[in-house]
Amino acid sequence: xxxxxxxxxxxxxxxxxxxxxxxxxxxxxxxxxxxxxxxxxxxxxxxxxxxxxxxxxxxxxxxxxxxxxxxxxxxxxxxxxxxxxxxxxxxxxxxxxxxxxxxxxxxxxxxxxxxxxxxxxxxxxxxxxxxxxxxxxxxxxxxxxxxxxxxxxxxxxxxxxxxxxxxxxxxxxxxxxxxxxxxxxxxxxxxxxxxxxxxxxxxxxxxxxxxxxxxxxxxxxxxxxxxxxxxxxxxxxxxxxxxxxxxxxxxxxxxxxxxxxxxxxxxxxxxxxxxxxxxxxxxxxxxxxxxxxxxxxxxxxxxxxxxxxxxxxxxxxxxxxxxxxxxxxxxxxxxxxxxxxxxxxxxxxxxxxxxxxxxxxxxxxxxxxxxxxxxxxxxxxxxxxxxxxxxxxxxxxxxxxxxxxxxxxx
Ligand SMILES: [Zn+2]
Numbered sequence: 001x002x003x004x005x006x007x008x009x010x011x012x013x014x015x016x017x018x019x020x021x022x023x024x025x026x027x028x029x030x031x032x033x034x035x036x037x038x039x040x041x042x043x044x045x046x047x048x049x050x051x052x053x054x055x056x057x058x059x060x061x062x063x064x065x066x067x068x069x070x071x072x073x074x075x076x077x078x079x080x081x082x083x084x085x086x087x088x089x090x091x092x093x094x095x096x097x098x099x100x101x102x103x104x105x106x107x108x109x110x111x112x113x114x115x116x117x118x119x120x121x122x123x124x125x126x127x128x129x130x131x132x133x134x135x136x137x138x139x140x141x142x143x144x145x146x147x148x149x150x151x152x153x154x155x156x157x158x159x160x161x162x163x164x165x166x167x168x169x170x171x172x173x174x175x176x177x178x179x180x181x182x183x184x185x186x187x188x189x190x191x192x193x194x195x196x197x198x199x200x201x202x203x204x205x206x207x208x209x210x211x212x213x214x215x216x217x218x219x220x221x222x223x224x225x226x227x228x229x230x231x232x233x234x235x236x237x238x239x240x241x242x243x244x245x246x247x248x249x250x251x252x253x254x255x256x257x258x259x260x261x262x263x264x265x266x267x268x269x270x271x272x273x274x275x276x277x278x279x280x281x282x283x284x285x286x287x288x289x290x291x292x293x294x295x296x297x298x299x300x301x302x303x304x305x306x307x308x309x310x311x312x313x314x315x316x317x318x319x320x321x322x323x324x325x326x327x328x329x330x331x332x333x334x335x336x337x338x339x340x341x342x343x344x345x346x347x348x349x350x351x352x353x354x355x356x357x358x359x360x361x362x363x364x365x366x367x368x369x370x371x372x373x374x375x376x377x378x379x380x381x382x383x384x385x386x387x388x389x390x391x392x393x394x395x396x397x398x399x400x401x402x403x404x405x406x407x408x409x410x
Contacts, residue, residue, distance in 0.1 A: 021235065021304055027124060028236040028295045031115075035287050038115040046103045046281050050078055050142035056110050057083065057138075065117045071137065071172045075153050078142040080172055085116060088131035092300065093182035093266065094293075095137040095173060098158050098189070098257065100144020100151070104273035104282045105188030108289035109138045115294065124298045131301040135180050141169050160255040170257075177261055184229065184300060185268035186293065187211075187258040190282070193275025194324065194349070197246040198317025201376035205241045205285060206292065207272040207319050208233055209248035213263035217250060224310075225267040229296055231313035232305045233269070236295045241288060247316040248272055269296075275323070277378045280352075324367070324377040325350040328407055331383035333369065334390050345372035346388065348399060364399050381407050 042056060060066050066083040073079055096105040116125050128134065139145050143153035151157050152167050161170040177185070195204040210226035212218075219227075234245045248270055253259050262268045271292070273285045299305040326348040333344045347368035355361050368375075381404075392403050 021232075021299070021308065024232065024236055024295055024299055024304055025239055027298060028239065028291060031124070031291045031294055032240055032287070035111075035291065038111055038118050039287065039290075040107075040110045040114045043107050043110060043286075046107065046286075047148050048103065049146050050139055053106065053110070053139055054081070057081070057113070060113045060117055063117055065113060066136075071176055073168060074141070074143045075168055076143045076146075078146075080137065080140060080142060080169070082176060083113070083134075083136040083138070085113070085134040085136070086129040086132045088129070088133050088301065090131060090184065090300065091133045091135060091180055091182040092184040092186065092297065093135045093137070093176060093180060094186040094188065095140045095176075096188035097139040097145055098141050098169070098173070098187075100141045100146070101148045102150070102190035102273075103139075103145065104190050104285050105271065105289050105293075106138045107282075107286040108293060109136055109188075111286070111290040112294055115290075124294055127301045128297050132297065134297070135176065135182060137173070137176060140173055143169075159257055160253075162257045162260040163255050173257060177264060177266060182266050184225070185258075185261050185266040186296075187261070187268055187270045188289075189270065189272045191248070191272035191274050191319070192321065194321060195246065195274055195319040196322045196376060197244060198320055199322065199374075200243060200317065201322065202243045203276065203323055203376075203378070204246040204272075204274040204319055205244040205276050205288060206233075206237060207246045207248040207270075207274055208313065208316065209250055209258070209270040209272075210313070211256070211258035211262045211268055211270055212250055212252040213259060215252050217252065222265060222267045223262060225306075226262065226269050227310055227313050228305050228308050229267065229269045229300065231308040231310055232299045233271070233292050233296045234316060235308060235312050237288065237292055240291070244276075245316060246274075246319045247313070248319060250318075274319075275378075322375050324348055324372075324375055326364070326379045326381060326404065327372055327375060327377035328381045328383050328388065329372075330385055332385060332387040333393060334387065336390075341387070343385070344369050345375075346393060347372050347375060347377070348404070362401070364401060364404055366393055366395055366397060366399050369393070369395060381410075383407060383410065386410060 208230040258270045324347040328346040
């Protein structure tokens with residue numbers, strides 16, 4: 001970590017050229033460039049269980065970086081821990097993976113703990129430790145994570161259980177909010193990796209939202225604070241993933257946690273990790289999360305977030321679903337023996353699926369045929385006007401990987 005600290009002094013002496021908060025962008029750049037020094041090396045895949053995660057947390061507990069208390073048990077009896085860092089006047093609650101298959105921020109939280117452990121004297125660590133009390137619940141839905149599924153083991157989407165509180169996990173989250181009365185909350189999720197930023201054809205790497213607390217999406221002081229925090233996050237990210245930050249749908253959802261926690265008086269920011277080309281394991285987005293969260297927490301701790309220009313957040317385009325994994329452009333297609341040939345584009349998605357033997361595999365599926373000029377893709381294949389094998393191109397059916405390979409080589 002010595003290198004990191006030396007680097008910090010170096011960047012301080014350069015002239016930053018970024019917006020209102022040159023310091024925040026400089027720190028963001030430093031944390032981005034030195035990420036590999038605090039990235040927790042034991043996390044190599046986004047599929048992991050709670051037992052695995054507790055193994056990562058244990059050394060930080062043993063070193064005294066964090067203290068841990070139990071918040072209660074999941075439906076299947078897994079103890080859900082709350083990790084605490086810092087002893088400042090402002091309490092921040094961060095919870096991740098309420099959807100079991102959305103683990104990116106959990107990985108980032110582990111990296112952040114590793115940063116605190118490895119760089120205890122870094123200005124980011126000391127400022128956060130002094131001014132904030134971080135209350136972290138990584139993996140609030142451990143039973144869902146065990147199966148890598150969105151819902152809890154009781155088949156409930158706990159993000160629609162903030163009012164009824166039928167599930168133990170929802171009661172735990174609400175209980176933590178009541179017990180610790182955080183001024184700020186970070187609601188950490190993953191979204192569909194194929195959302196784009198407005199109509200830009202750029203994939204949304206991160207979507208942010210200061211959730212509404214009523215149907216008319218009113219503002220109050222608490223929500224405005226959350227918007228400042230969102231603007232800070234977006235501003236810092238713009239130097240690494242410019243044009244790849246969007247705004248999440250801001251419709252009020254009366255059963256969701258973000259909306260309710262905002263309503264209950266905690267300034268809440270929703271962070272959704274989206275997609276990135278060639279990053280199915282989301283390791284780049286994990287890095288983006290770790291850096292974004294660390295800088296946002298630092299800005300909260302030193303108060304800089306308050307003066308971030310709100311329009312940075314207000315002007316973020318909304319998520320728009322306009323992206324396929326692959327588009328084969330400019331192909332010739334004949335739907336049947338008697339039908340005439342057409343010039344078409346072919347949209348293909350690739351999703352993970354467990355096969356009958358329980359082995360994870362990637363399945364490519366044709367989801368659209370026709371004029372797909374308004375859509376973007378992670379990969380574009382130009383068929384150059386040549387005919388595609390019509391028997392292999394069926395809407396909403398899998399397309400053999402070997403055939404996609406043939407198209408690539410054409
Ligand atoms: Zn989610």
